[in-house]
Amino acid sequence: MEKSKNKTFTKWNILFEFFNKQGGKHNKKEYDNEKFNQILNAPYTWEDDRLVFMDKKLDLFNSLLALLPIPNGKIDEVKAFMEIFKVMNDTPKHTYYVIIKHFKETYLQYTDLIDFSDNIITGLLIDRVACLHDIDSFLQIPSKYKCLYVDYINYIEHIDFDKFDNKIDWVEINWNENKPITEDSLQTIKKLKQDCENYNIPFYFKGWGKSENNPNPDDPTLNPAHRYYNKAGCMLDGRIYYYDPITKKAASTIKLFEDDYYIMEEYNGLHTIWELKSYLPLMKSELFELLKENISKNGLNDPILYYLTSDNRKIVIEGHTRLKVCIDLSIKDFPTKEITEDFNSLEDIQLWMLKHQFQRRNLSSIERLELAYQSKDIIEKRAKQNLSKAGKKDTIVSIDTNLEIANLAGVGKTTVVSYSNVIKNGSPKIIDKMKKGELTISGAFNRIKDKPSKTDKINTEIIYLKSFDEGMEFINNKIIEGIIVLKTEDQINKLTSIQKAKFGILILHQ
Structure with a gap:
């Protein structure tokens, strides 16, 4: 049943x-x-x-x-x-x-x-x-x-x-x-x-x-x-x-930024869509039951946040799990709050959701990086869009996905590169230990970097610097380890993969 x-x-x-x-x-x-x-x-x-x-x-x-x-x-x-x-x-x-x-x-x-x-x-x-x-x-x-x-x-x-x-x-x-x-x-x-x-x-x-x-x-x-x-x-x-013969209706949709999305829940004037509900990791069942028990006893205190669409429909952008609890417990009297950010796309909302999680939760570096990695596809998508608008001079800067993830998570770019390598090349056991905090990111990377099949996969993405001051800022934020100053761009070919990965490049004659 x-x-x-x-x-x-x-x-x-x-x-x-x-x-x-x-x-x-x-x-x-x-x-x-x-x-x-x-x-x-x-x-x-x-x-x-x-x-x-x-x-x-x-x-x-x-x-x-x-x-x-x-x-x-x-x-x-x-x-x-x-x-x-x-x-x-x-x-x-x-x-x-x-x-x-x-x-x-x-x-x-x-x-x-x-x-x-x-x-x-x-x-x-x-x-x-x-x-x-x-x-x-x-x-x-x-x-x-x-x-x-x-x-x-x-x-x-x-x-x-x-x-x-x-x-x-x-x-x-x-x-x-x-x-x-x-x-x-x-x-x-x-x-x-x-x-x-x-x-x-x-x-x-x-x-x-x-x-x-x-x-x-x-x-x-x-x-x-x-x-x-x-x-x-x-x-x-x-x-x-989908067709429901009882209501004679197809799968319900809601319009957001001129696109239609399937509605997952409709409750108390609020709507959820899968693209936002599943963007961040779903809560595990045992934790969900604990949250359900807590809300049943103490009620819901934190408001569920929503964004108002162009046709005045409320789409939940934070609090999906709490809303599901309210639905299961038939709670209708709970706080909500409108978010009036200037969003222009679904990806804008997803990035806002990610940053909001960093603000409201006390997360470890690995937890922050794991969440920030959720934005990888969005960053790459936007990088491709930027490439169509920008000239060749901006090409390499525009596709620096690891740097964008590092900025989101508040870690160094080398940490992101190491994390990415572990996710791609590490065994399930090593990845699991890293995510549980039993291994640091660098420790997990050191476990795999000496394997012959992995050594040729060092990330050589280049960070071009606009000025020496920008380079110093990157060093202070542990995004790069130092600055390499070159007279012309063709000198980059003389650098090693390690130098390209760990140092920012400042071209004097651009």
């Missing part, structure tokens, strides 16, 4: 559960009607609202006709259907997904006798070409909401959408984890998506089946903390195709 939005998600596999209670016996004569009724009436005992799945493996109509036990050892198909659907009709707070594996035209004689209340959704499972023949009869079911569940589409070249005539509410793909993804199947998925868009039918891509199928190893939905988490990830071409 797991949470899905505001409702509990569960499976109500009547026959499967009954078989289990009977020790796996499938002989109708040995069924205990009392145990069956206990399973049948379970929804009456559920106090919370639920999304209830009649599992696709159950093959509801086929199984009921063949196996469902009725008192006195007789099979009465009509009564069997009416008993199960009566439970659904009598518990309207639950939403039932009746997933049908096969639906023959002859089954329609039974559906005409059933009352399909508005909380019942019927779905036709399509996992082979033969299932396409079931669509015509499935569309005649008198249920208010219908969907197509597509498990495997390699052999499905085309679904005739002209037949749907507004009778299909959405199409959902959940890739069969036992089937590999090929280029042809990927194109078929995209074609099905395009067909849905052309006919204005919501398209729901639920997941890749298993992570090996996912073409994007950096898919954020692979992270359990993501709102749309799927064990195999669910992004298709960088987008999340």
Whole structure:
């Protein structure tokens, strides 16, 4: 059982559960009607609202006709259907997904006798070409909401959408984890998506089946903390195709600096997005529980900080973990504060978040450097942007990523170079000891620098100085160890790698 939005998600596999209670016996004569009724009436005992799945493996109509036990050892198909659907009709707070594996035209004689209340959704499972023949009869079911569940589409070249005539509410793909993804199947998925868009039918891509199928190893939905988490990830071409049949809404987005971002939480007027929520390391579960206990007893004192977008929506930029605690504890009365910095991009906010962490927390050098290293991609991205604007004279200064990280963390550039080398070339054991503080950065670097395969990876990034005074400032801040003065730039070729890495270069004739 797991949470899905505001409702509990569960499976109500009547026959499967009954078989289990009977020790796996499938002989109708040995069924205990009392145990069956206990399973049948379970929804009456559920106090919370639920999304209830009649599992696709159950093959509801086929199984009921063949196996469902009725008192006195007789099979009465009509009564069997009416008993199960009566439970659904009598518990309207639950939403039932009746997933049908096969639906023959002859089954329609039974559906005409059933009352399909508005909380019942019927779905036709399509996992082979033969299932396409079931669509015509499935569309005649008198249920208010219908969907197509597509498990495997390699052999499905085309679904005739002209037949749907507004009778299909959405199409959902959940890739069969036992089937590999090929280029042809990927194109078929995209074609099905395009067909849905052309006919204005919501398209729901639920997941890749298993992570090996996912073409994007950096898919954020692979992270359990993501709102749309799927064990195999669910992004298709960088987008999340989600559809909630209860609210009839797709994945919610918010606009920030003219770009759309998927909303992770919406609570008390505040919104969070993954790009900010996950930018800094997420809190470990045991620490989260301690924080939760503390806030439960003492309340929330530090305000959650937000930035107001151009359309006056509040995006959280500090306090994501505390907000999650408030959501879990249903706390709505907590302090918030607007941050009115002049941000121009998402990266501006991310760098502000990083600097704010340094201000509000007492961090060790390794902790500061580990956090500052989070900005490496942003610094490199901005360096490339600067290169397109600046002339060649500024090129080397513009791409000094290590210097920028050093300035953020308040450490020397050589320390950043050593840290980077350890991260790239150190064993997991050495990296772990360094991060835990059991090894200093220089100590960890010394462990790896003598290895033959690593010695040729010394960072020779050059720091060009604009003046002698700037060089002295860098020395005082331990960014460089000294100043090398050259008459012309071509003399740099005579310097060693160590000199280039540890000293600032001042060119007299530029």
